[in-house]
Amino acid sequence: TGFKTSDMPILRSNDGGKTWNTASSGMVYFSGIANLGIDPRDSNTLYAIINPKYAGSYLRRGTSSGQWQTIPTPLKNAQIDTGMTIDGATGALYVMAYDSRDAAKPRWQLWRSANANESDIGKITWEMIHDFGAGVSGTVLASGSSPQGLAIYARLSSANCNPGAGIPCQTLVQRSLDGGKTWATLDVPGF
Numbered sequence: 624t625g626f627k628t629s630d631m632p633i634l635r636s637n638d639g640g641k642t643w644n645t646a647s648s649g650m651v652y653f654s655g656i657a658n659l660g661i662d663p664r665d666s667n668t669l670y671a672i673i674n675p676k677y678a679g680s681y682l683r684r685g686t687s688s689g690q691w692q693t694i695p696t697p698l699k700n701a702q703i704d705t706g707m708t709i710d711g712a713t714g715a716l717y718v719m720a721y722d723s724r725d726a727a728k729p730r731w732q733l734w735r736s737a738n739a740n741e742s743d744i745g746k747i748t749w750e751m752i753h754d755f756g757a758g759v760s761g762t763v764l765a766s767g768s769s770p771q772g773l774a775i776y777a778r779l780s781s782a783n784c785n786p787g788a789g790i791p792c793q794t795l796v797q798r799s800l801d802g803g804k805t806w807a808t809l810d811v812p813g814f
Contacts, residue, residue, distance in 0.1 A: 646689035657705035664714045697734040697749040706762035719761045728757035733803045752803035771800040
């Protein structure tokens with residue numbers, strides 16, 4: 624077909640994978656895409672988190688036809704982690720953002736945008752759902768429905784671990800059954 628996939632990070636097939644076309648017009652992606660999500664309520668709306676170039680990832684929103692734009696992240700464009708999830712019932716987008724406003728106690732927080740699909744990106748708003756506290760880094764893994772409400776899964780780890788210096792890394796998988804407000808540790812073998 625004459626193209627390199629590294630030149631077009633997102634490809635789309637409309638015929639079950641028989642043929643592929645680029646879907647990344649206007650995408651600025653540095654060293655690749657870390658995560659891609661499709662709004663379950665509107666398959667024409669896609670979200671991508673770009674691999675970090677410097678200190679943080681970037682958030683992009685696109686259409687199935689491949690038109691992309693950068694959208695703001697929480698805290699006036701704070702660093703975000705490469706994990707995200709989209710609530711299938713509401714279309715709300717969840718990301719982890721790094722709050723460095725208190726330099727002595729930087730922290731990762733779970734944020735939600737109920738209007739990430741807003742056509743005017745200047746009107747996209749974010750709400751902080753949970754602060755995991757200083758010394759913890761986190762990645763949103765997945766979400767789904769539960770009898771109690773939206774279940775969100777996250778991987779949390781100690782932010783300042785260094786096994787070579789004798790500071791062990793502790794990694795936990797946690798689940799929230801109330802849309803991210805409260806969390807419980809899951810017993811997951813290998814973590």
